[in-house]
Amino acid sequence: MNAQKKISPGHQRYLDNIKKTEKKKRLWQISLLLAFLILWELAGQMRWIDPFIMSQPSRVWNSLANLVREGSLGLHIAVTTSETLIGFALATIIGLAAAIALWWFPLAAKILDPYLVVLNALPKIALGPILIVWAGAGPKAIIAVTVLVTVVVTIINLYNGFIQTDEGKIHLLRSFGASRSQIFLKVVMPANVPNLISALKINIGLAWVGVIVGEFLVSRAGLGYLIVYGGQVFKLDLVMASIFILCLLTALMYYAVVYLEEITMKIWHS
Amino acid sequence: MLKLERVGFNYHTPEGEIQAIQEVSLDIKDGEFLSIIGPSGCGKSTLLSLIGGMLRPSAGRVTIDDQEITGPDPRIAWMPQRDQLFPWRTILGNVLIGIEVKRQPTLEDRRKAIALLEKYGLGEFIDRYPNQLSGGMRQRAALIRTLAVEPQILLLDEPFSALDYQTRLTVADEVRMIIQREQKTSILVTHDISEGISMSDRVVVLSKRPSVIKSCYDVELSAVSVSPMARRDAPEFGHYFNRIWKELDVQ
Numbered sequence: 001m002n003a004q005k006k007i008s009p010g011h012q013r014y015l016d017n018i019k020k021t022e023k024k025k026r027l028w029q030i031s032l033l034l035a036f037l038i039l040w041e042l043a044g045q046m047r048w049i050d051p052f053i054m055s056q057p058s059r060v061w062n063s064l065a066n067l068v069r070e071g072s073l074g075l076h077i078a079v080t081t082s083e084t085l086i087g088f089a090l091a092t093i094i095g096l097a098a099a100i101a102l103w104w105f106p107l108a109a110k111i112l113d114p115y116l117v118v119l120n121a122l123p124k125i126a127l128g129p130i131l132i133v134w135a136g137a138g139p140k141a142i143i144a145v146t147v148l149v150t151v152v153v154t155i156i157n158l159y160n161g162f163i164q165t166d167e168g169k170i171h172l173l174r175s176f177g178a179s180r181s182q183i184f185l186k187v188v189m190p191a192n193v194p195n196l197i198s199a200l201k202i203n204i205g206l207a208w209v210g211v212i213v214g215e216f217l218v219s220r221a222g223l224g225y226l227i228v229y230g231g232q233v234f235k236l237d238l239v240m241a242s243i244f245i246l247c248l249l250t251a252l253m254y255y256a257v258v259y260l261e262e263i264t265m266k267i268w269h270s
Numbered sequence: 271m272l273k274l275e276r277v278g279f280n281y282h283t284p285e286g287e288i289q290a291i292q293e294v295s296l297d298i299k300d301g302e303f304l305s306i307i308g309p310s311g312c313g314k315s316t317l318l319s320l321i322g323g324m325l326r327p328s329a330g331r332v333t334i335d336d337q338e339i340t341g342p343d344p345r346i347a348w349m350p351q352r353d354q355l356f357p358w359r360t361i362l363g364n365v366l367i368g369i370e371v372k373r374q375p376t377l378e379d380r381r382k383a384i385a386l387l388e389k390y391g392l393g394e395f396i397d398r399y400p401n402q403l404s405g406g407m408r409q410r411a412a413l414i415r416t417l418a419v420e421p422q423i424l425l426l427d428e429p430f431s432a433l434d435y436q437t438r439l440t441v442a443d444e445v446r447m448i449i450q451r452e453q454k455t456s457i458l459v460t461h462d463i464s465e466g467i468s469m470s471d472r473v474v475v476l477s478k479r480p481s482v483i484k485s486c487y488d489v490e491l492s493a494v495s496v497s498p499m500a501r502r503d504a505p506e507f508g509h510y511f512n513r514i515w516k517e518l519d520v521q
Contacts, residue, residue, distance in 0.1 A: 168350055169354050171324070172350055174324060174342060175342055175347070175348040176367070176372070176419065177342035177344065177371055177372065186367065190356065
């Protein structure tokens, strides 16, 4: 309602200043990227670097165009994206279920604590070869690696959020005679929605790590496959092109989660 | 009638057993407003938890109309120190939470809750969220949440301590008037002597841990109204204040 009021010159200056800073920031962000690309291209053209090893923007562009012409780019993107989404969803669901179980059975949480700590510290990728044997050399193994990379952090983050739920609010519900499931559904879960969203944000990043590593280990398609293949046959242009696509996809998914966060925060009023 | 019969409470830590309440016996008449005053850490809040059935006494028993309290009891409702309104629920949603724990709220429940909110000046905030209300209004909403379950007895656990001084006086006044109108038995725990005297029919002073009742005062003030603000101006007020102050033995 205050915004309807007449804006004082001082406040106008303040607002203009914010806008100016914002503009400056964008300009610099775009210039940095352009400068980098131009310098890279130029360095290749002038033979300051060897484009065969270092690649260069124009070659990356050609490589992308090639992939599009062959019609395989869509397939690779679809494979990697679907693996990521499935792994991400599975890890989130399993992680949430496990965190709820730990909250529900405090003794179990105490017993399992050291195992969780070790599992969390362990580089999960070390288990890759075992998973390939168990799940077979295919998308299943890739999704298994993704889930494994993601799930432990999810469990720990969500569980910590659950046990840090405001004691006063739990006490209040208990004073009304609430059962454990009511306490969970009416306080712990709603109080942890912001926490769940931040877990999703971390998970999406980890899921990409899991999928790419999984594809490095076993795959016949996907961006991770293209990267490994390109590296093996010395097509660095292909590697760079794949990484470029990967950048776009990860950014897209991250911002999707951020958007989700903004919406829930509005509903959540916290 | 609420009765505490030789209630004692010990709590346990790995370092040992601590006797929080040695022995407390109290009879609280229906409709009475009782304050429990004591030095901080004396087990005032513990005593409320024992009455509310959130804790079981180590010795003695708590009864309502000769029935022993063994757990949270629908006849008793508790109003916490901070309002503890859930930020993700509307004011009406918050007020209905106590009923929701027991059963699916009916239209009648909603109607009653809305009527209470309207009666006590929160009618236009029914669909607002707690963060859109002032501290005083939030505390009033918390009281209405407590009243919505239609208890006989209210337990007020330092309900004004999180408010600034001015709001505190106004809200205490409001709360006292509302409780007067709703005819509830109330037990207020506080460390604020003036608050205790101005709000209550009777003040009980607890000793340091392990707590026993040090003394008991029937507060009789020549004030025309039950309003704590008016009662603070009564000529006898200072007299009670000084006696309890000495009793508390604050160093």
